[in-house]
Amino acid sequence: xxxxxxxxxxxxxxxxxxxxxxxxxxxxxxxxxxxxxxxxxxxxxxxxxxxxxxxxxxxxxxxxxxxxxxxxxxxxxxxxxxxxxxxxxxxxxxxxxxxxxxxxxxxxxxxxxxxxxxxxxxxxxxxxxxxxxxxxxxxxxxxxxxxxxxxxxxxxxxxxxxxxxxxxx
Numbered sequence: 001x002x003x004x005x006x007x008x009x010x011x012x013x014x015x016x017x018x019x020x021x022x023x024x025x026x027x028x029x030x031x032x033x034x035x036x037x038x039x040x041x042x043x044x045x046x047x048x049x050x051x052x053x054x055x056x057x058x059x060x061x062x063x064x065x066x067x068x069x070x071x072x073x074x075x076x077x078x079x080x081x082x083x084x085x086x087x088x089x090x091x092x093x094x095x096x097x098x099x100x101x102x103x104x105x106x107x108x109x110x111x112x113x114x115x116x117x118x119x120x121x122x123x124x125x126x127x128x129x130x131x132x133x134x135x136x137x138x139x140x141x142x143x144x145x146x147x148x149x150x151x152x153x154x155x156x157x158x159x160x161x162x163x164x165x166x167x168x169x
Contacts, residue, residue: 038092040166048145049083057149064124064140086141094135101165111154120144
């Protein structure tokens with residue numbers, strides 16, 4: 001009888017101890033951090049400045065640093081005008097990186113019925129930027145202006161501005 005009692009007590013202990021080790025639980029909390037939206041604001045429009053052209057077509061390349069170079073029948077006269085790359089102020093969460101999307105198509109600039117195209121967009125930084133510890137960075141954009149041979153003189157501007165898009169990575 002003592003053996004049966006001991007065997008019964010052992011059986012109960014084993015059964016309860018197996019049940020306690022078969023299932024365990026843990027808890028966790030959930031959290032989220034909402035970061036401020038990323039923003040971009042134009043601070044300077046792109047200007048290729050003054051360009052002279054002969055009968056040969058050519059291009060004017062504006063780098064994101066605002067440096068111009070020419071090909072073909074284009075020359076840069078001594079009176080430069082006000083050449084400048086486009087400039088934008090990007091703001092958002094400090095130290096975050098962001099992707100830069102430049103226009104995928106050409107932009108037409110016009111003077112009356114006369115047109116030229118601007119394409120081959122480049123930027124600094126590229127293809128991503130990093131906001132500073134204060135959450136800001138300057139983004140500059142250059143492009144290539146295509147000038148026809150004997151392009152008529154005039155002040156050419158775009159009726160529709162080109163778009164630069166930024167988005168957090």
